[in-house]
Amino acid sequence: MKANFDIVVAGAGPAGLAAAHAAASGGLSVAVIDDNPRAGGQIWRQGPHAKKPAALSRMLGDLIRNPNVTSYQATRISLLADAREMIVDCAEHGGMSISFARLVIATGARERLLPFDGWTLPGVTGAGGLQALIKGGMPVRGERVVLAGSGPLLIAALATARAAGARVLAVVEQAPWRAVLPFGLSLAATPSKLGQALRLTRGFTDTRYWTGSVLTRALGNERVEGAIIRRGGRDITLACDRIAGGYGLVPNVALAQMAGCALASGAVAVDEGQRTSVQNVWAAGECTGIGGTELARVEGRIAGLAASGQAVSASDVRERERWRRFARRAAHAFELGASARAWPSAETIVCRCEDVAFGDVAAHASWREAKLQTRCGMGPCQGRVCGAALETYFGWDAALPRPPLVPMRIGALLQAREHDDARL
Numbered sequence: 001m002k003a004n005f006d007i008v009v010a011g012a013g014p015a016g017l018a019a020a021h022a023a024a025s026g027g028l029s030v031a032v033i034d035d036n037p038r039a040g041g042q043i044w045r046q047g048p049h050a051k052k053p054a055a056l057s058r059m060l061g062d063l064i065r066n067p068n069v070t071s072y073q074a075t076r077i078s079l080l081a082d083a084r085e086m087i088v089d090c091a092e093h094g095g096m097s098i099s100f101a102r103l104v105i106a107t108g109a110r111e112r113l114l115p116f117d118g119w120t121l122p123g124v125t126g127a128g129g130l131q132a133l134i135k136g137g138m139p140v141r142g143e144r145v146v147l148a149g150s151g152p153l154l155i156a157a158l159a160t161a162r163a164a165g166a167r168v169l170a171v172v173e174q175a176p177w178r179a180v181l182p183f184g185l186s187l188a189a190t191p192s193k194l195g196q197a198l199r200l201t202r203g204f205t206d207t208r209y210w211t212g213s214v215l216t217r218a219l220g221n222e223r224v225e226g227a228i229i230r231r232g233g234r235d236i237t238l239a240c241d242r243i244a245g246g247y248g249l250v251p252n253v254a255l256a257q258m259a260g261c262a263l264a265s266g267a268v269a270v271d272e273g274q275r276t277s278v279q280n281v282w283a284a285g286e287c288t289g290i291g292g293t294e295l296a297r298v299e300g301r302i303a304g305l306a307a308s309g310q311a312v313s314a315s316d317v318r319e320r321e322r323w324r325r326f327a328r329r330a331a332h333a334f335e336l337g338a339s340a341r342a343w344p345s346a347e348t349i350v351c352r353c354e355d356v357a358f359g360d361v362a363a364h365a366s367w368r369e370a371k372l373q374t375r376c377g378m379g380p381c382q383g384r385v386c387g388a389a390l391e392t393y394f395g396w397d398a399a400l401p402r403p404p405l406v407p408m409r410i411g412a413l414l415q416a417r418e419h420d421d422a423r424l
């Protein structure tokens, strides 16, 4: 199948939906493409155990009613044939070639998972991963959970796990009190964030919030049975059924890299109108820097307006600046300290796809050399997990993604090629 649109928006999270909404208001044809079965991205992830937020319902309602907008869910963008054409694998239509005049990239972020002894045991997930599993219907009622890592996502995961009936034993935060407290007080400057924090931490008093602490080991044989936490120079052991964690988020820049967009500090570089270094490509949301849902939405709106040739209002620009200031405060408060960046043991698996131990990778001087010699980052996830960890430990830049970006069914690839002579 082949399709053609004025504007394609990659990603249906808050940024992508806002971009599609703004772009379609200019009368152009717009396609929104997302790999999840339902729109919403990470924070508005839909599922049997997730209530649809009002903001998402409103936005989706508007988009569904707009005849200029086509939505492709459960559709992975696997490769860009060139700056005006992409190949996707769609659950409904199979392999498709989609061409466009302009592209808005809103591919969001990923969790930064740093390996520790035992992290490959069943029962260990990312904090956002645990949320996704719970929203998707996984039961955790009565389970003892330890959340560990850094940043506000741990608090969001705490609220989700508690609402699903789990007993969260501790939230282990690597940042020290002297950083977390001023950040908490600064929320007064953003009342919506303060309200969100109060809602998420309601009934929090019986949960330990251990700052300046790191989880160093998961215990267990067949699955997780406990966690060892380094706190104040001593090790504390907690018996638990589940560990979920993550050290903040990293921008998901793979599609933008494939489009040839320049990066700055690991995020897609954009100008005032959210335009990237590639002439017909705009970017918005967490692929351009971690900043939360409000920033993602206003950036999406600006990108959608700019990409469709409409004027951007001064109030949108001011709002973006306000949320960028909030993002800078959060980044400063939860900056990774030495204990979080400490290397795991040489035996710890760092690449879960290819079973490569940290010591084998650390023996090499670059990401490329480590890949060639150890197969680290060459499994199905293509370094999406270990790449961020190795960047944290060694400062290695993630390699340019190779097509296909995400695993694609061969039948779908052939199907897309039947209708298209794209360079595959």
Ligand SMILES: Cc1cc2nc3c(=O)[nH]c(=O)nc-3n(C[C@H](O)[C@H](O)[C@H](O)COP(=O)(O)OP(=O)(O)OC[C@H]3O[C@@H](n4cnc5c(N)ncnc54)[C@H](O)[C@@H]3O)c2cc1C
Residues within 6 Å of the ligand: 010, 011, 012, 013, 014, 015, 016, 033, 034, 035, 036, 040, 041, 042, 043, 044, 075, 076, 077, 078, 106, 107, 108, 109, 110, 111, 127, 128, 129, 131, 153, 156, 157, 249, 252, 255, 284, 285, 286, 287, 291, 292, 293, 294, 296, 405, 406
């Ligand atoms: C795992 C996780 C959980 C989170 N949970 C929370 C939370 O509970 N509360 C909170 O305040 N913030 C949460 N965040 C932060 C949240 O991501 C942002 O606040 C906000 O959702 C960013 O919006 P966005 O539109 O930039 O990206 P996202 O919401 O991440 O949307 C990007 C979308 O693009 C899709 N995509 C990416 N690549 C492709 C591709 N090649 N083909 C097709 N589709 C693609 C993704 O699947 C996703 O649906 C979470 C982040 C992560 C990574």
